[in-house]
Structures are given as structure tokens and as C-alpha cells.
Amino acid sequence: MARLFTVGPVQMHPRTMAVKSQSVPYFRTADFSTVMAEIDKMLKALLKTAPTSKCAYLTASGTGAMEAAIINLFTSKDKLLIINGGTFGKRFALICEVCGIPFEELIVNEGCALSRRHFMEFDNKGFTGLLVNLDESSTGQLYDAFLIKDFCHRNHLILVIDAMTTFLCDPFDMDHFSADAVIISSQKGLALSPGLSTVIVNEKTVENRVNHIAPKSLYFNLKDYFSDIARGQTPYTPAIGVLLEMHDMLRNISCKGVENHIAEISRRARYFREKAKVLCVDIPTYPLSNCLTPISFQVPIAKRVFDELKKDYGYTVNPSGGIKAEYQLRISHIGDLDLSDYDSLISAIQHIMNQWARDQVGGAPFEESP
Ligand SMILES: *Cc1c(COP(=O)(O)O)cnc(C)c1O
Numbered sequence: 001m002a003r004l005f006t007v008g009p010v011q012m013h014p015r016t017m018a019v020k021s022q023s024v025p026y027f028r029t030a031d032f033s034t035v036m037a038e039i040d041k042m043l044k045a046l047l048k049t050a051p052t053s054k055c056a057y058l059t060a061s062g063t064g065a066m067e068a069a070i071i072n073l074f075t076s077k078d079k080l081l082i083i084n085g086g087t088f089g090k091r092f093a094l095i096c097e098v099c100g101i102p103f104e105e106l107i108v109n110e111g112c113a114l115s116r117r118h119f120m121e122f123d124n125k126g127f128t129g130l131l132v133n134l135d136e137s138s139t140g141q142l143y144d145a146f147l148i149k150d151f152c153h154r155n156h157l158i159l160v161i162d163a164m165t166t167f168l169c170d171p172f173d174m175d176h177f178s179a180d181a182v183i184i185s186s187q188k189g190l191a192l193s194p195g196l197s198t199v200i201v202n203e204k205t206v207e208n209r210v211n212h213i214a215p216k217s218l219y220f221n222l223k224d225y226f227s228d229i230a231r232g233q234t235p236y237t238p239a240i241g242v243l244l245e246m247h248d249m250l251r252n253i254s255c256k257g258v259e260n261h262i263a264e265i266s267r268r269a270r271y272f273r274e275k276a277k278v279l280c281v282d283i284p285t286y287p288l289s290n291c292l293t294p295i296s297f298q299v300p301i302a303k304r305v306f307d308e309l310k311k312d313y314g315y316t317v318n319p320s321g322g323i324k325a326e327y328q329l330r331i332s333h334i335g336d337l338d339l340s341d342y343d344s345l346i347s348a349i350q351h352i353m354n355q356w357a358r359d360q361v362g363g364a365p366f367e368e369s370p
Contacts, residue, residue: 002314003341007137007165007292008187009194010335016192019248024240032240033232035247040229042250043198046258047167047182049174052203056225057196059239062164062185064220065197067095069160069181070131071215072222073205074101078128081106081157083148085114086138087321088162092131108136113286114143119151129158135166135289138321140330142170142289145177152178158205164188168253169265169291169334180205186242189291190249191335196242201226266290268333272342279349292318292332297353300326305352313348 004011012020025032040055047053058065070092074080078101082092085108096103106122108114130152135142145161152159161179166172168189174182181201187194199222201210210222224235253261269290273283281295297305302319303326309315318330331345 036232
């Protein structure tokens with residue numbers, strides 16, 4: 001059976017596909033406002049933030065929400081620290097560059113865990129905000145939220161957390177982490193269709209920042225979203241179909257309990273990491289999110305494994321970019337997957353690796369990994 005072992009989009013649940021198969025209703029109605037109000041209430045409860053926090057439901061991919069958060073919370077008078085440990089940290093830096101917001105980067109080198117030492121040189125340097133992808137999905141590293149919180153408290157920084165692949169995957173508590181703004185997207189932990197991203201901002205930051213900043217954007221002016229959501233509406237056409245998928249999913253997760261939901265994903269991650277030992281692949285030693293596991297092969301076989309998994313088994317995994325492309329794949333643990341799916345995936349990878357080894361006899365010389 002075809003399966004998506006990717007982090008976004010993910011293998012969708014049948015219940016979501018049932019919602020998706022319905023035609024979308026007109027949205028400027030009391031009925032739709034009621035649905036939006038329910039979504040808003042459930043989302044804040046699951047994020048563990050006060051009911052006074054405000055959510056903007058944007059028809060955009062996650063990057064749109066990252067940009068919206070930055071231009072509504074900061075100006076050219078700010079100085080931001082960006083934790084850059086991969087593709088998505090780098091994206092924060094690119095957005096600040098485009099938007100003319102001063103920043104410096106705290107670089108987390110390949111294979112290294114973010115630690116207290118990384119922050120030492122950045123204390124008392126006039127920073128006003130910090131941007132972090134709590135799970136940097138390109139490496140799977142889950143940063144220590146309390147380490148970041150401590151640094152932000154010491155230095156009085158506004159904290160923006162991109163929680164795209166950690167919300168609903170790992171324990172998450174917006175207010176306890178002292179996050180002033182959080183960014184999520186429909187196609188990741190929520191396991192919905194792409195197209196809906198949400199920026200959640202706490203009351204203090206709405207009052208101190210958002211209400212006083214005039215971003216050079218009409219569509220991404222969060223003030224308009226925050227005032228309209230009070231009556232269950234958005235200023236522009238929302239991703240209605242995805243919101244209905246979200247309503248169904250949030251209800252489902254709220255009923256079964258978010259802790260139980262996360263425990264399920266954690267169980268899959270641990271199961272896969274244990275079972276993958278038969279493949280003799282390397283798994284990073286830094287802290288990993290439950291969302292995904294990067295696996296590195298000793299030989300340059302990743303592209304072949306990716307292609308053959310897709311062609312011969314209908315399994316799609318995440319490739320890795322850059323110099324890791326030939327050696328690393330990333331396997332997701334979110335969406336409608338169960339433990340037996342990982343058994344099937346591992347035996348398929350094993351089969352492809354064995355075939356590769358047979359092809360090498362008298363073939364190309366063994367290549368060393370970099
Ligand atoms: C997926 C993702 C994004 C956003 O990517 P889009 O393609 O714009 O949806 C941002 N940050 C992280 C950590 C992600 O995993």
C-alpha cells in the first residue's frame with residue numbers, strides 16, 4: 001500500500017479525507033463563524049496558551065506565517081538573534097534580510113547539539129528578539145526550549161517559535177516556554193492538506209508590538225486578522241476546506257487527549273529508531289524531535305533507496321539536500337502510520353541495500369562517506 005513517510009504533507013487519516021471530499025461552504029455566515037470560534041478555542045488549549053492570545057489564520061504555507069510574524073513583531077530598529085542549525089533557521093535569516101530587519105545568527109554546526117555554551121557570546125549584546133525553529137526539520141534536532149527561555153528572560157527578548165514540526169509531535173507549552181509568538185502549518189503535525197498556516201501571538205505582544213507596528217503588507221497585517229477573529233472571521237477568504245479538516249482533527253485530538261496523541265508518535269519514533277539498527281545506518285546523537293528520524297548510510301545509496309522505495313513499493317521518504325543527498329534520508333513519524341508500516345519500510349530498505357551490495361560485486365570500488 002502506498003505510504004507517505006514524509007513530514008509535510010504527511011500520510012493523511014481517512015477521517016481527514018472524508019472531510020476533504022465534501023464541497024466547501026460559503027464562509028461569511030454565522031455557521032462558519034461558530035466553526036472558527038471552536039477551532040480557535042481548541043487550538044489555544046492544545047498549544048497551552050491563554051484564551052487572550054490571538055490567532056491569525058493565513059492562507060499560506062509555513063514560510064508565509066514566518067514572514068507575517070517577523071514583519072508584525074519587529075522593525076528595522078530591532079536586532080534579532082536567529083538560531084540557525086539548518087534550512088529553516090536559514091530561512092528566518094533570509095526573511096529578515098528581505099524585510100530589512102537587523103539580525104545575527106547563532107550557528108549550530110552539523111551534528112552538534114545546541115547547548116548553553118552557544119549562547120555565551122550573545123548575552124548583553126542589545127538583542128531585542130529571538131527566532132527559533134524549535135524542531136529544525138532539516139536535521140530533526142529538537143532544541144531545548146528551557147535553555148532558549150532562560151536566554152530570552154536574561155536578555156528581555158521577544159521569543160518567536162516556529163513550532164511547525166514539534167507542535168503535536170513533542171510536548172509543547174507555549175506559555176510555559178515563554179513564547180510570545182508561535183507559528184504552525186496545516187500539512188505538518190496536524191496532518192492536513194497544505195495551505196493553512198497560523199500565527200499565534202500572546203496578549204502582551206499584541207499590545208506592545210503588533211498594535212504599534214505598520215508592516216508594509218496588506219495581506220500580512222495581523223491586526224486585521226486579530227480583530228476579525230473576535231467574530232469568527234478572517235479579513236480575506238480563508239482556506240475553508242483546510243479549516244474544516246482542522247476543526248475535525250482538533251476535536252479528535254482534544255477528545256483522545258494531546259498527551260496520548262504525542263505518546264503515539266513518540267512510540268513510532270522509538271520503534272523505528274530501534275528497528276532501524278538492522279540497517280546499520282547512523283542516527284544523530286543530538287536530541288531528536290519525535291516528528292522524524294534522519295538515517296545516514298555508510299555508502300552513497302540514499303538516492304537509489306529513495307527512488308526504488310517510491311517506484312517499487314509506493315513509499316515516499318524525505319530526501320536530504322546538499323552534501324548529504326547521497327547519504328541521508330529522513331523518515332517521518334507523523335500522520336496515519338502505524339508500527340507495521342515501519343516494519344514494511346525497513347524490510348524494503350534492507351532489500352534495496354542487499355541488491356545494491358550484489359550489484360557492487362566486480363563493480364564500482366567502495367566509496368568512503370564524507
Ligand atoms: C515545513 C516547515 C516550514 C515551512 O515550510 P513551507 O514549505 O513554507 O510550508 C518552516 N519551518 C519548519 C521547521 C518546517 O518544518
